[in-house]
Amino acid sequence: xxxxxxxxxxxxxxxxxxxxxxxxxxxxxxxxxxxxxxxxxxxxxxxxxxxxxxxxxxxxxxxxxxxxxxxxxxxxxxxxxxxxxxxxxxxxxxxxxxxxxxxxxxxxxxxxxxxxxxxxxxxxxxxxxxxxxxxxxxxxxxxxxxxxxxxxxxxxxxxxxxxxxxxxxxxxxxxxxxxxxxxxxxxxxxxxxxxxxxxxxxxxxxxxxxxxxxxxxxxxxxxxxxxxxxxxxxxxxxxxxxxxxxxxxxxxxxxxxxxxxxxxxxxxxxxxxxxxxxxxxxxxxxxxxxxxxxxxxxxx
Amino acid sequence: xxxxxxxxxxxxxxxxxxxxxxxxxxxxxxxxxxxxxxxxxxxxxxxxxxxxxxxxxxxxxxxxxxxxxxxxxxxxxxxxxxxxxxxxxxxxxxxxxxxxxxxxxxxxxxxxxxxxxxxxxxxxxxxxxxxxxxxxxxxxxxxxxxxxxxxxxxxxxxxxxxxxxxx
Numbered sequence: 001x002x003x004x005x006x007x008x009x010x011x012x013x014x015x016x017x018x019x020x021x022x023x024x025x026x027x028x029x030x031x032x033x034x035x036x037x038x039x040x041x042x043x044x045x046x047x048x049x050x051x052x053x054x055x056x057x058x059x060x061x062x063x064x065x066x067x068x069x070x071x072x073x074x075x076x077x078x079x080x081x082x083x084x085x086x087x088x089x090x091x092x093x094x095x096x097x098x099x100x101x102x103x104x105x106x107x108x109x110x111x112x113x114x115x116x117x118x119x120x121x122x123x124x125x126x127x128x129x130x131x132x133x134x135x136x137x138x139x140x141x142x143x144x145x146x147x148x149x150x151x152x153x154x155x156x157x158x159x160x161x162x163x164x165x166x167x168x169x170x171x172x173x174x175x176x177x178x179x180x181x182x183x184x185x186x187x188x189x190x191x192x193x194x195x196x197x198x199x200x201x202x203x204x205x206x207x208x209x210x211x212x213x214x215x216x217x218x219x220x221x222x223x224x225x226x227x228x229x230x231x232x233x234x235x236x237x238x239x240x241x242x243x244x245x246x247x248x249x250x251x252x253x254x255x256x257x258x259x260x261x262x263x264x265x266x267x268x269x270x271x272x273x274x275x276x277x278x279x280x281x282x283x284x285x286x287x288x289x290x291x292x293x294x295x296x297x298x299x300x
Numbered sequence: 301x302x303x304x305x306x307x308x309x310x311x312x313x314x315x316x317x318x319x320x321x322x323x324x325x326x327x328x329x330x331x332x333x334x335x336x337x338x339x340x341x342x343x344x345x346x347x348x349x350x351x352x353x354x355x356x357x358x359x360x361x362x363x364x365x366x367x368x369x370x371x372x373x374x375x376x377x378x379x380x381x382x383x384x385x386x387x388x389x390x391x392x393x394x395x396x397x398x399x400x401x402x403x404x405x406x407x408x409x410x411x412x413x414x415x416x417x418x419x420x421x422x423x424x425x426x427x428x429x430x431x432x433x434x435x436x437x438x439x440x441x442x443x444x445x446x447x448x449x450x451x452x453x454x455x456x457x458x459x460x461x462x463x464x465x466x467x
Contacts, residue, residue: 033305033306034306034307034308035304037304045311046310046312048312048313048316049304049310049313053313054313054316057317058320061323061324061327064327065331068331071332072331072336075338075339077343077346078346087332087335088336091332111333112325114332115321115327116321118328119320138308138309139309139317140320143313143319147322
C-alpha cells in the first residue's frame, strides 16, 4: 500500500521528464533562455504562459505530497518502521529549528518552514534529473518572497498598526524613506538571491560544458575522423561542478531562504508590545466584565 | 512555442507560485505534521498509561510482600509459641513421670523394708522358740528332771531378751 505512494512520488518526477522530452525541443549549442512556454492562457492584466517552471513545480509538489503520504501511511505507536522514523525525524528537526530560531510563539510555523525548505530544495535538485529547475525562474522565487513579505508585515502589525507605522520613524523620523525602501528590499533581495544563485549555477555549468567540448576539440584534433569530435573532457568534469551548483548550492539556498524567512518574521514581530497590548486588552475586558457585574447587582 | 526571457516578470505566475507555497504548506501540515504529532501524542499517552499500570502493579506487589512478611513473622512467633508450649508440656510430663517413678520406688523400698522387718521378726520368733526348746532340753539334761515349761517360760524369755540386748 505504502509502496504505491512511493511509486507515485517517483512517477510525478518521471512525468515531468516525460513532458520535457515530449514537448521541449532540444536546444542546439548555447542558448541561455528562460523556461519553455507550453501554452498561454488569456487572462486580464497579463496573459499567463504555462511554462516548464510551473509544470515542474507542480510535479515537485505532487511528488512531495505522495512522499508525505508514503511516510505517514501505517503509523504505529510501537515497533516503529524506518519510514515512520524518517517522518518523525523530519517533523522533529523542523519543529526544533523553528523553535530555536523563532521562539515558542511561532511553533505553528514548522510546516511552513518545512514547505519552503522542501519546495525550494526539491525544485533546485530537479535539475539533477535534467529538468528545468523552477527556482531559476524569478516568478517562482518572487511569489515565495512576496508571501514571506506578507507574513512579515502581518506579524509586525500584530501589536497594532500604529506601532507598525511608528517603527518606520526609528531611530529618527528622517530615516523613514530608507526604512520603507529596506522594507521592500527584503522580499526583492530574497527572491533575487535564490533565483540568481540557481540560475547562475546552471549558466556556469552550461558554459563550462560548452567550453570543455571546445577545448577537447582543439586538444584531440590530431585524432582521425569522428574520434576528434568526441568531447572527451566533458566526461566527469562537469559532474564535479554539478555536485556544487546543483546539490550543494541548491540545498544551501533552500536553507538560506528558510532561515531568512524565519529570522525576518520573528525579528519583525514586536513581542514586548504584543504582550503589553494583549495584557491591556485583557485588563480592559476584565474591567468591563466587572462593571457589567456591578450593574447587574444594582439592577437586581 | 518559444521560450521565456531570462528575466520576465509575470504577475499570474507570481501569484501561482505564491499559492503553490501555501498549498504545499497545507499539504505538509495535513499529511505530515498532523499525523506524526497525533501518533506521538498517542504514544505518549500509551507510555503514560503503561507507567501508571507499572506503578499500580508495583504497589500491589509491595502490598503483597508486606502481607507475606507479616505472615512470616507471625508464623515464626507461632512456631516459637508451639515449641515453648511443647517444651513446657514435656517438662511437666517429665516431672510427673519422675514423681511417679520415685513414688513407686519408695513404695517398693517400703514394701521391701516391711518384708525384711517381718522376716526378721519371724526369724527371731523361730530362733527364740528354738532357743527355748534347746535350752529346755539342755536344762532338763543338766538338772535331770523335767522342767515345768509353763513355770519357767517367763524366766527364759527374760534371759533371751537380755541376751539379745547385750548382743
